[in-house]
Amino acid sequence: MQIGGRRIVWDYRKIIIIVLITIAVAVVVYFAYTLTRPTLLQFFAFDADTGQVLPDTVIEVQNDNGQMIVRLITDERGWAGVKRLSPGSGYRAFARHVDYVQAERRGLEVRLHRTVSVQLPLRSRPGGRLYVGTQSAYVGIIDTASFLSVGLKRVSESSGSLPISDLILHAEQPWLYVAAGQSAYRLDATTLELQGESRLGGNILKLQWSADGQQVKAFVGGRGTRLVTLDASTGDVQASVQTPDVSASASIFFLPDDEAYVVDGENAYVGILDTVTGRLLRRLSVPFRPGWSVPSADGQWLYMGDSRSDQLIKLDVRARRLAQQAQIGSGWTSIALNPVTQQLYLANASLGLLLMMDAETLSTLATLPVGRQPMAMVADAAGERVYVANAESRTISVLDVKTRQIIETVGLELSPLRLAMR
Numbered sequence: 562m563q564i565g566g567r568r569i570v571w572d573y574r575k576i577i578i579i580v581l582i583t584i585a586v587a588v589v590v591y592f593a594y595t596l597t598r599p600t601l602l603q604f605f606a607f608d609a610d611t612g613q614v615l616p617d618t619v620i621e622v623q624n625d626n627g628q629m630i631v632r633l634i635t636d637e638r639g640w641a642g643v644k645r646l647s648p649g650s651g652y653r654a655f656a657r658h659v660d661y662v663q664a665e666r667r668g669l670e671v672r673l674h675r676t677v678s679v680q681l682p683l684r685s686r687p688g689g690r691l692y693v694g695t696q697s698a699y700v701g702i703i704d705t706a707s708f709l710s711v712g713l714k715r716v717s718e719s720s721g722s723l724p725i726s727d728l729i730l731h732a733e734q735p736w737l738y739v740a741a742g743q744s745a746y747r748l749d750a751t752t753l754e755l756q757g758e759s760r761l762g763g764n765i766l767k768l769q770w771s772a773d774g775q776q777v778k779a780f781v782g783g784r785g786t787r788l789v790t791l792d793a794s795t796g797d798v799q800a801s802v803q804t805p806d807v808s809a810s811a812s813i814f815f816l817p818d819d820e821a822y823v824v825d826g827e828n829a830y831v832g833i834l835d836t837v838t839g840r841l842l843r844r845l846s847v848p849f850r851p852g853w854s855v856p857s858a859d860g861q862w863l864y865m866g867d868s869r870s871d872q873l874i875k876l877d878v879r880a881r882r883l884a885q886q887a888q889i890g891s892g893w894t895s896i897a898l899n900p901v902t903q904q905l906y907l908a909n910a911s912l913g914l915l916l917m918m919d920a921e922t923l924s925t926l927a928t929l930p931v932g933r934q935p936m937a938m939v940a941d942a943a944g945e946r947v948y949v950a951n952a953e954s955r956t957i958s959v960l961d962v963k964t965r966q967i968i969e970t971v972g973l974e975l976s977p978l979r980l981a982m983r
Contacts, residue, residue, distance in 0.1 A: 603678050604620050604640065607682055620655070621655045622643060624652060625653070659688075660685060687706065688705040692981040694739060694977070699975055726741060733774045744758050747796050763784070765780070767779070767813055776799065783809075786807045804834065811828075812824040812851075821836050830846050833878065853894065861879070862876065862877060864898070864905060871890050892912060910935060915930075930967075932956040933953035937950040938980065956972055957977060
């Protein structure tokens with residue numbers, strides 16, 4: 562080729578070599594850049610209404626079979642991420658934060674050497690608090706909006722490894738009373754800090770608040786049985802009365818007017834007890850040994866039965882008559898009442914079942930599997946959910962009353978024995 566009188570000779574071989582080298586470098590750079598990029602699935606948790614980031618949000622990543630792969634906690638930016646997940650679709654993410662409703666995203670896709678960002682807006686809903694009394698004298702608190710643990714403490718070093726026999730709350734008082742062995746412990750209901758201990762000289766079988774929240778009543782076994790009244794604010798003993806006709810295996814339910822229902826399986830009777838004098842005012846013999854019982858919210862009815870019997874008995878205690886009975890099969894070991902919905906819940910500890918019944922008609926509403934060895938149940942204040950403590954499984958089953966389905970299973974470190982709600 563000739564340009565402006567000068568002859569230019571093209572060396573096509575050099576040009577081809579340069580082009581090939583350029584392409585090779587570009588390919589190497591591209592693959593080096595691509596291969597060094599992480600396969601990252603990252604999450605951003607924030608308040609759905611205000612946009613404020615939410616540190617300490619717990620994010621559980623699952624595969625398409627619902628198996629948990631990794632558990633993450635967001636940092637101060639509301640961020641959390643996981644690398645080296647296998648590329649593919651169908652991943653799930655569940656985000657939980659205390660006092661927020663759980664958020665979830667399904668059908669997430671992980672791309673090789675790509676960053677996939679997932680927004681997780683959570684809606685605020687201040688939840689209630691579920692108090693769990695466990696083995697080894699520990700008390701835990703679970704937020705009922707997120708099902709996250711917000712507290713776990715041993716009630717006292719002096720309690721040793723004793724199991725918790727009862728725990729109670731009052732809506733107008735800041736304390737949680739806990740019974741373990743011969744002591745009633747008064748804890749701050751928010752922090753679980755110990756405020757005081759009352760030793761009652763016998764194993765405490767039951768605790769109950771007075772209606773005004775000024776006193777705590779205790780049913781105490783040992784050498785005979787006693788009713789002990791404590792000043793709620795100090796834990797000081799105000800009164801102690803012997804109950805010679807009541808066995809230590811009896812169930813007792815305090816009524817507002819210085820009386821109590823007594824269901825004594827050992828002596829096969831149901832009675833009304835004067836809590837001031839300790840005398841039985843009325844006594845009705847029953848043709849079996851009731852092992853579990855619960856009164857209605859208004860005190861008119863008493864529901865009871867036994868694991869060896871196949872009957873649920875509805876008794877009008879004051880009228881001293883049998884009101885109704887239902888065939889339910891054997892093996893039921895405990896009972897609870899939802900006072901809002903007027904439903905009964907019976908637990909079968911050996912089969913891990915929960916039976917829902919209508920308290921008025923005694924008709925069966927549902928039978929549901931829960932965890933192993935269910936032994937305590939409690940309904941929330943709105944009557945919308947029922948919580949079941951499964952001792953052997955170390956879980957809490959959460960029942961949605963409206964749908965009659967178990968909607969959540971909360972894992973615990975220790976075996977739950979008793980439950981209370983606020």
